[in-house]
Amino acid sequence: MELKSNIPDGPLEQKWDKHRFDMKLVNPANKRKYKVIVVGSGLAGAAAAASMAELGYEVECFCYQDSPRRAHSIAAQGGINAAKNYRNDGDSIRRLFYDTIKGGDFRAREANVYRLAQVSVNIIDQCVAQGVPFAREYGGLLDNRSFGGAQVSRTFYAKGQTGQQLLIGAYQALERQIGLGKVKMHTRHEMQELIVVDGKARGIVTRDMVTGEIESHMADAVCLGTGGYGNAFYLATYAKGCNGTAIWRAYKKGAAFGNPCYTQIHPTCIPVTGDHQSKLTLMSESLRNDGRVWVPKKAEDCGKKPSEIKEEDRDYYLERKYPSFGNLAPRDISSRAAKQVCDAGLGVGPGGRGVYLDFQDAINRLGASTVAAKYGNLFEMYERITDDNPYKTPMRIYPAVHYTMGGLWVDYNLMSTIPGLFVLGEANFSDHGANRLGASALMQGLADGYFVIPYTIGNYLAGHKPDKMNADQPEAKAAAAAVQDRIGKLLAVNGKSTPTDFHRELGKVMWEHCGMARNEKGLEKALELIPEIKERFWKDVKVGGSGDELNQSLELAGRVADFIELGELMCMDALQRRESCGGHFREEWQEDGEAKRDDENFAHVAAWEYKGEGQKPVRHTEQLSFENVHLATRSYK
Amino acid sequence: MEKHLNLTLQVWRQKNAQDPGGFKNYEAKGISTEMSFLEMLDVVNEGIIKKGEAPITFDHDCREGICGACGMVINGRPHGLRERTTACQLHMRSFNDGDVITLEPWRASAFPVLRDLLVDRSSFDRIIAAGGFISAPTGSAQDANCLPIPKDNADRAMDAAACIGCGACVAACPNASAMLFVGAKVSHLGLLPQGQPERTSRALDMVAQMDAEGFGTCTNHGECEASCPKGISLDNIAMLNRDYLKASLTYRPEVESGGF
Numbered sequence: 001m002e003l004k005s006n007i008p009d010g011p012l013e014q015k016w017d018k019h020r021f022d023m024k025l026v027n028p029a030n031k032r033k034y035k036v037i038v039v040g041s042g043l044a045g046a047a048a049a050a051s052m053a054e055l056g057y058e059v060e061c062f063c064y065q066d067s068p069r070r071a072h073s074i075a076a077q078g079g080i081n082a083a084k085n086y087r088n089d090g091d092s093i094r095r096l097f098y099d100t101i102k103g104g105d106f107r108a109r110e111a112n113v114y115r116l117a118q119v120s121v122n123i124i125d126q127c128v129a130q131g132v133p134f135a136r137e138y139g140g141l142l143d144n145r146s147f148g149g150a151q152v153s154r155t156f157y158a159k160g161q162t163g164q165q166l167l168i169g170a171y172q173a174l175e176r177q178i179g180l181g182k183v184k185m186h187t188r189h190e191m192q193e194l195i196v197v198d199g200k201a202r203g204i205v206t207r208d209m210v211t212g213e214i215e216s217h218m219a220d221a222v223c224l225g226t227g228g229y230g231n232a233f234y235l236a237t238y239a240k241g242c243n244g245t246a247i248w249r250a251y252k253k254g255a256a257f258g259n260p261c262y263t264q265i266h267p268t269c270i271p272v273t274g275d276h277q278s279k280l281t282l283m284s285e286s287l288r289n290d291g292r293v294w295v296p297k298k299a300e301d302c303g304k305k306p307s308e309i310k311e312e313d314r315d316y317y318l319e320r321k322y323p324s325f326g327n328l329a330p331r332d333i334s335s336r337a338a339k340q341v342c343d344a345g346l347g348v349g350p351g352g353r354g355v356y357l358d359f360q361d362a363i364n365r366l367g368a369s370t371v372a373a374k375y376g377n378l379f380e381m382y383e384r385i386t387d388d389n390p391y392k393t394p395m396r397i398y399p400a401v402h403y404t405m406g407g408l409w410v411d412y413n414l415m416s417t418i419p420g421l422f423v424l425g426e427a428n429f430s431d432h433g434a435n436r437l438g439a440s441a442l443m444q445g446l447a448d449g450y451f452v453i454p455y456t457i458g459n460y461l462a463g464h465k466p467d468k469m470n471a472d473q474p475e476a477k478a479a480a481a482a483v484q485d486r487i488g489k490l491l492a493v494n495g496k497s498t499p500t501d502f503h504r505e506l507g508k509v510m511w512e513h514c515g516m517a518r519n520e521k522g523l524e525k526a527l528e529l530i531p532e533i534k535e536r537f538w539k540d541v542k543v544g545g546s547g548d549e550l551n552q553s554l555e556l557a558g559r560v561a562d563f564i565e566l567g568e569l570m571c572m573d574a575l576q577r578r579e580s581c582g583g584h585f586r587e588e589w590q591e592d593g594e595a596k597r598d599d600e601n602f603a604h605v606a607a608w609e610y611k612g613e614g615q616k617p618v619r620h621t622e623q624l625s626f627e628n629v630h631l632a633t634r635s636y637k
Numbered sequence: 638m639e640k641h642l643n644l645t646l647q648v649w650r651q652k653n654a655q656d657p658g659g660f661k662n663y664e665a666k667g668i669s670t671e672m673s674f675l676e677m678l679d680v681v682n683e684g685i686i687k688k689g690e691a692p693i694t695f696d697h698d699c700r701e702g703i704c705g706a707c708g709m710v711i712n713g714r715p716h717g718l719r720e721r722t723t724a725c726q727l728h729m730r731s732f733n734d735g736d737v738i739t740l741e742p743w744r745a746s747a748f749p750v751l752r753d754l755l756v757d758r759s760s761f762d763r764i765i766a767a768g769g770f771i772s773a774p775t776g777s778a779q780d781a782n783c784l785p786i787p788k789d790n791a792d793r794a795m796d797a798a799a800c801i802g803c804g805a806c807v808a809a810c811p812n813a814s815a816m817l818f819v820g821a822k823v824s825h826l827g828l829l830p831q832g833q834p835e836r837t838s839r840a841l842d843m844v845a846q847m848d849a850e851g852f853g854t855c856t857n858h859g860e861c862e863a864s865c866p867k868g869i870s871l872d873n874i875a876m877l878n879r880d881y882l883k884a885s886l887t888y889r890p891e892v893e894s895g896g897f
């Protein structure tokens with residue numbers, strides 16, 4: 001397998017501009033002859049589908065929810081970055097580029113990240129034109145806030161509902177194209193296979209989640225914007241339906257999987273309350289702008305009410321350890337710091353797995369009403385879930401799985417190792433290296449969808465003759481038969497444990513051995529346990545119902561089966577990456593509790609190639625070269 | 638303090654759109670007050686699957702009150718009795734030991750039941766496709782700060798845009814009207830300068846689609862606002878009525894040009 005990044009030559013600042021000129025164009029009159037499938041209607045998918053339809057391509061878009069507006073992007077709270085420098089505080093495209101590369105612990109491609117920073121400014125313009133109601137100042141201009149890992153204020157936001165508003169903007173653009181007949185939307189359709197003909201991606205097999213019908217859809221190119229795979233951990237901040245199925249099927253058809261072990265654990269989530277827990281809820285990182293994180297200094301104070309613990313008995317450990325970034329230290333660092341204090345027996349709440357996020361100082365300084373205006377809806381959400389009032393008593397938070405930086409490997413054009421298969425948004429591995437900074441996933445999803453794929457798809461299609469291939473192709477039939485077969489198998493087992501039982505079990509193994517801190521012994525253990533779970537799953541799962549009806553248990557079973565395999569790959573990758581970087585913390589490689597990179601041996605992307613059932617996948621590498629930034633130890637002190 | 642509850646659920650079971658459907662009772666035992674309402678249903682469903690029966694089907698995804706997927710009528714109220722709360726944000730501490738809880742799907746002809754508590758809400762998408770947007774093709778935008786917008790207008794637009802499209806307003810309305818949903822979109826876009834060029838056609842087209850989908854008329858019951866988990870205000874309906882009236886009076890259908 002050859003990993004050609006296809007990064008254009010020339011100076012960093014001019015690469016994208018030059019590339020746009022060098023890429024081939026499709027004649028406007030010919031565009032309608034090409035059909036493009038977009039799987040996913042989140043920020044990446046909806047933006048891509050709408051923009052490509054506007055250009056004149058025939059687009060078919062798929063999502064598993066009942067409406068494209070419900071994609072998981074809707075849940076993003078805090079904001080979206082852009083190098084507008086509206087604050088005049090020293091921001092620039094170069095600074096956003098640098099912060100993102102450094103935030104990713106020097107494990108992302110310079111050229112991709114620079115392009116991301118460049119188009120970030122267009123995203124805000126585009127969204128405002130669509131009517132996204134970003135927060136404004138009294139003068140009527142756009143407001144900004146700061147987010148972790150940056151010392152400038154470049155985050156645009158819409159209350160605590162930024163993802164919702166950005167997605168509704170993209171959704172409305174998409175619905176407009178649906179109304180015009182340019183996009184055919186298939187809701188409640190789950191992609192279950194990729195169809196590859198003559199080495200090119202030519203379609204997908206879906207299951208109609210209402211009727212159970214298995215359908216093949218053919219096209220000239222396929223784009224996956226199917227989101228992240230963090231639900232492999234069972235408990236995560238993801239929506240319940242988020243799955244790795246689409247990318248996993250593509251992987252098994254030959255698309256390389258980039259850096260599967262890079263997972264982001266977000267420091268500010270509501271702690272677990274019990275075994276019944278079905279998901280974890282994020283409390284936006286923006287809260288760390290005004291909230292102060294602390295734990296008691298003495299273990300004997302941990303059981304006391306926070307108000308009974310005197311100021312001098314509190315350890316504001318982020319402020320202490322990282323004086324220049326304080327509570328705004330990046331996510332991986334803040335999460336690890338929380339784990340360390342809890343491991344040291346200083347955690348609060350049930351099981352000692354929690355730290356305080358305290359707003360008392362902010363309320364004293366700004367007044368409760370200003371705090372309410374900024375975070376009111378988040379406080380309300382917290383109170384609903386925990387029954388505690390954060391205006392009166394500090395929030396209790398703990399880290400939780402939140403984002404996957406890994407994903408299908410793509411080149412500079414967002415094309416995977418399968419020609420004609422493009423991957424956008426969280427589903428690809430591209431821009432965040434080993435750790436994503438806050439407010440940059442929304443930026444990347446929209447950059448990919450609005451401003452990258454509309455150009456790069458044309459370059460690919462210009463070299464491909466539209467041929468209206470139909471689903472009678474043997475490859476399409478075989479893919480559909482494979483889906484039928486798998487569903488038949490899942491239903492036939494008729495064992496004793498539900499798909500959720502297995503999902504929970506997998507999640508425990510992943511969290512324990514491939515979570516916030518990883519080590520060789522633990523990962524090896526996980527690599528023994530997971531195949532055993534897989535074997536038991538296929539012998540003992542109980543699905544219930546049939547395949548030709550709406551069957552949510554069957555949907556889940558299929559996703560869990562894929563998560564088990566994907567989880568195994570994550571552990572293999574984590575084991576092989578013998579260094580610590582960003583969210584990937586190997587206990588064997590640390591210095592004063594901080595991640596210790598090994599640039600000599602690991603300044604590369606690991607891209608895994610599937611070799612068939614029962615075979616070991618092969619790890620390929622793409623060397624990363626840093627010509628514009630100096631590889632430095634990432635310090636936030 | 639965590640407590641454990643024993644509850645009886647009366648659940649609407651309906652195999653598919655053709656099935657007439659009916660209520661079936663389930664016992665939910667030892668339910669922790671720390672659980673969310675949907676986690677309680679998860680527990681019941683795990684028991685049902687283990688018995689080899691089909692679990693209770695309901696829509697859900699984010700479980701944070703933002704995606705708008707969940708929605709069921711709980712004890713006669715869309716999303717249950719707690720104000721401004723989606724079903725997924727409801728917690729079992731709002732219930733008492735021994736409670737009998739009835740669960741039904743949204744009832745509206747424009748939202749046909751697909752299975753159990755899960756309905757087809759694609760009519761909402763078609764209303765948006767008819768006009769609930771600003772035509773701003775990718776790439777055509779000017780610099781975002783070229784268009785200052787008074788903070789108050791931006792904030793009001795945001796309040797209207799907070800609608801999650803769950804359909805509770807329709808389920809609560811005795812006429813199954815979608816006026817609050819449509820009004821929220823007309824207000825969100827109509828309060829912004831970018832939304833002005835299409836303001837007339839938007840109101841007309843969205844209302845026409847709403848009628849075509851079979852939603853009822855608004856007779857000012859106000860149940861929609863009361864049941865909205867996001868507190869979308871009735872003022873949005875007033876704005877829709879104003880826009881619609883004005884549009885009906887001023888609208889000139891497009892005349893085919895050429896030929897003269």
Ligand SMILES: Cc1cc2nc3c(=O)[nH]c(=O)nc-3n(C[C@H](O)[C@H](O)[C@H](O)COP(=O)(O)OP(=O)(O)OC[C@H]3O[C@@H](n4cnc5c(N)ncnc54)[C@H](O)[C@@H]3O)c2cc1C
Binds near residue numbers: 039042077228
């Ligand atoms: C709670 C929370 C808060 C966040 N806050 C922020 C923030 O403030 N700022 C920020 O930058 N980022 C934030 N993020 C991250 C960010 O929201 C996501 O990374 C981003 O929205 C992902 O967008 P996407 O388009 O790639 O995928 P998604 O929005 O996840 O969309 C995936 C789409 O694919 C479809 N799909 C998936 N699988 C299949 C399948 N098999 N078949 C058919 N369709 C399928 C789904 O239906 C959906 O339409 C947050 C994430 C979470 C969980």
Ligand code: FES
Binds near residue numbers: 698700702703705
């Ligand atoms: S599940 Fe998303 S709003 Fe309830």
